[in-house]
Amino acid sequence: MNKTNQTLDLAQHLGKTIRAIRLENKLTIANVSDLAGISRGMLSKIENAQTTTSLDSLVSIANALGVSVSHLFRGYDNVGDSAQFVKKGQGMEVVRRGTSCGHSYHLLNYDHGPKKYFEAFFLQIHDDSEEFPDFDHPGTEFIYMLSGEMEYRHGQHTYVLQPGDSLTFDGNTPHGPGALSHFPIVFLSIIIYTDSFHEQ
Incomplete structure (x- = not known):
């Protein structure tokens, strides 16, 4: 060639x-x-x-x-390690729908294969100056609170999340932060994608 x-x-x-x-x-x-x-x-x-x-x-x-x-470049000339190591503070900052409302998103993993199996985010909310929209996406989401306190909406239910708390839910149901307190609010969000998502 x-x-x-x-x-x-x-x-x-x-x-x-x-x-x-x-x-x-x-x-x-x-x-x-x-x-x-x-x-x-x-x-x-x-x-x-x-x-x-x-x-x-x-x-x-x-x-x-x-x-x-x-x-x-995956599938064209993709050469890489099977493990991914991300140093503190070096996760890729990405823009999602909540970014303009005060979320700070850092992606902690980069999938190299032909399918996206999961995404792990480190999120920070620094103030309550904006209301957050509802989110929805394929797969199951797991949230683990590291610091701060916030209410989190999922469908018709609201949960108060404090450090050490976790919440697992269906991502297709509208969800998002509600009342915020004790800043900064810092948490991990991991989205696991299902086989039905890959087949779409």
């Missing part, structure tokens, strides 16, 4: 992967382009393999999608 064909194949692979992750997370081209700081037209061209892109742009797109850069 000559260099031109290799470049084209890689561009096609990256475009398909970026589009698949964007759709999986129910994000529009406008959402991702705004978060990544690139134009919508450029992102569309990248997804359709109509242009090549710089590593800096790929890093920005990966951050906007909440994945690692290596995740974008």
